[in-house]
Amino acid sequence: MKTYFADLHIHIGRTQSYRAVKITAANNLTLDNILIEASRNKGMDIIGIIDCHSPEVLIEIENGIKDGRYEELEDGGVRYEQTTLLLGSEIEINDERCIAPIHTLVFMPSVEKMKQFSNWMSERLKNIHLSSQRIYESGLTLQRKVKELNGLFIPAHIFTPHKGLYGSGVKASLKEVFDPNLIDAVELGLSSDTKMASKISELSRYPFLTNSDAHSLPRIGREYQKIILNEPTFKEFKLALEQREGRYIESNYGLNPLLGKYYLTTCAKCGAQADSQSSQCLICQSKRFTKGVSNRLAELADQKDETKSRPPYIHQVPLSFIPGVGPKTLEKLKNHFGTEMNILHYVSVDELKNVIPEKTAKLIQAAREGKLSLEAGGGGVYGKVTKE
Known part of the structure; x- marks a missing residue:
């Protein structure tokens, strides 16, 4: 068995013909560029590209x-x-059982299965070429189709206020929308971690995934997991989710939730921090709020956290978040030490000091150890590192 790094939520911005896939993603986020960045610069062993249902993306994969x-x-x-690329798709559900739209991730075991899934979805979407589109079908029907094709079904960024399962899609339980037996794992999102999510008892049966939801090349690998597998394949990944035959998720690496965009409740108009019980913003008097993940989880919690029974969740600040690590410094580090995974996990502080200023090297070490001071984010604005 070996250790593999996996980031399973990466978007495609444009195809080779410059056709939009994820409209809000960077134009240079193409299939080839993603694979080059993940392999040569990030050091990701497994990535999930979740726009593989798009016909032009499928053609590019087949041509490759x-x-x-x-x-x-x-x-x-x-x-x-x-x-290794795992072929995925992000889909929006908003059937009569949902309170608000919910995003889900689907992974298929082969190109042929993804083609079949794309053909099935094309009759149920307004535009099969775009990412994260609403499917005009029930969540339950989608789940059953995924299982018919031997795929994996994973609710995405489940606590995000916008289009997250618990963030806005259900009152209190995933059973309101989905069949619990047809869910393979759940994705936490940038503003939560294992300690927070494990306070919800109905999630006890599912593995937790931490992924980047990358909309640009630099964002690839800002969250990921370390997985123990024999080989980096779909079959092995499925075994790891099931914790079978010695395959398992060893640890999750993600942002401290304070750094996420939706940790705090904020005023939807001016962005000021607000108490979840407030009826009116003290700054601008608006009555519209974006409820933070921390407040939403406090409402849903029905047990003490079960972190002892789960893989460790390691709060890791991406290199690009660390003061002093700009594009030139990052390029210098990669020229000396290879991939970002190597820099984050294996290069000693003394080795770093030989390449970059001692102060910056110490900040990278502090980031590894969770010792950086942070300012919480909310309302769509990331938190930030303030000092050591």
């Missing part, structure tokens, strides 16, 4: 396989250099 640049693996996934 024909050209010999990619290799489709027998046990699922597509290999590029040191990285």
Whole structure:
């Protein structure tokens, strides 16, 4: 068995023909660029691209396989250099059971299965070419179709105020919308962690995933998991979610929730921090608020946290968040030490000091140890690192 790093929520911005896929994603977030960045710069062993249902993306993948640049693996996934691509799709559900739209992730074991899924969805979406589109079908029907195709079903960024399962989609329980038996894992999102999420008893049965939801190349790998597998394939990943045959998630690496965009409740008009019980903003008197994940989880909690029975969740600040690590410094570090995973996990402080200022090296070490001071985010604005 070996250790693999996996980030399973990455968007495509444009296809080779410059057709939009995820409209809000960067234009240079193409299939080839994602694979190059993940393999050569980030050091990600497994990535999930969640726009693979888009017909032009599927064509690019098939062409890459024909050209010999990619290799489709027998046990699922597509290999590029040191990285395995898992074929995924992000879908929005808003059936009669939902209070508000909910985003979900789906992963298919092969190109052929994803093509079948794309064809099925094309009759139920307004635009099959775009990412995160609303499916005109019930969540239960979607779950059953995914399982019919031997895929994985994972609710996405479940606590996010906008389009998260608990953030806005249900009153209190996932059973209001989904069949609990057809869920393989849940994705926490940037503003929560294992300690927070494990206070909800109905989540006790599911693995927790921490992913970047990258809308640009630099954001790839800002959250990820370390997984123990025999090989980086779809089949092995599924076994890890089931904790079978020695495969499992060893640890989750993610932002301290304070750094997420929705940790605090804020005024929806002026962005001022607000108490969750406030009826009116003290600054601008608006009565509209964006409820923070911390407040929403306090409403939902029905047990003490169960972190002892789960993989450790390690609060890790991405290199790009650390004061002093700008693009030039990051490039210098990668030129000396290779990938960002290598820099974050394996390079000693003394080695860092030989390349960058001692102060910056110590900040990277403090980030590894969770010793940085942070200012909480909310209302769509990231938190930030303030000092050591």
